[in-house]
Each structure stands twice: as C-alpha cells, then as structure tokens.
Amino acid sequence: MSGVDLSSLNGPQQEGWHCALCNARLFADRSLGVHRIISCGQEIDVELWACRPDCHTAARNAQRNRRSCSYLPGWSS
Numbered sequence: 001m002s003g004v005d006l007s008s009l010n011g012p013q014q015e016g017w018h019c020a021l022c023n024a025r026l027f028a029d030r031s032l033g034v035h036r037i038i039s040c041g042q043e044i045d046v047e048l049w050a051c052r053p054d055c056h057t058a059a060r061n062a063q064r065n066r067r068s069c070s071y072l073p074g075w076s077s
C-alpha cells in the first residue's frame, strides 16, 4: 500500500532517520505507519517515515537549501 520495500530497508531507514522510500536524509517527514520487518533475524514492528510532502518535492527543497548554504561565511572550509 505504501510502496515500501521492506526487504531492502537499511538501518537509518528502519530507525526513521532516512526516507523509507528514497533513502534521503529526512528534514520534514510523514509517517508511513507501522510495518513488521525482520531485523537481525527478529520480527519487529517499526514506524517508517518518508519525505514530506513527497520525495520529489523534498529533493528539490534540499537542493535549494544546499545552494543557499554556500553563501554562509566559512562554509567553504
């Protein structure tokens, strides 16, 4: 339903740091609900998260943020 490939989730995705759909670092997120996954051979229930409002828009915003960062003093180091 949510389009998540549970078999290919990595650690940060399972822990809610990265988008469960596109693996981007999450800054604004939305819940995909609780999913049962296999972690270290054990079935566990984890809440998965994805980019908000959607992966495409979030990626565009991240690009804009990166560009604006280059104008910060001291960023070039």
Ligand SMILES: [Zn+2]
Pocket: 019, 020, 021, 022, 023, 024, 050, 051, 054, 055, 058
């Ligand atoms: Zn995403």
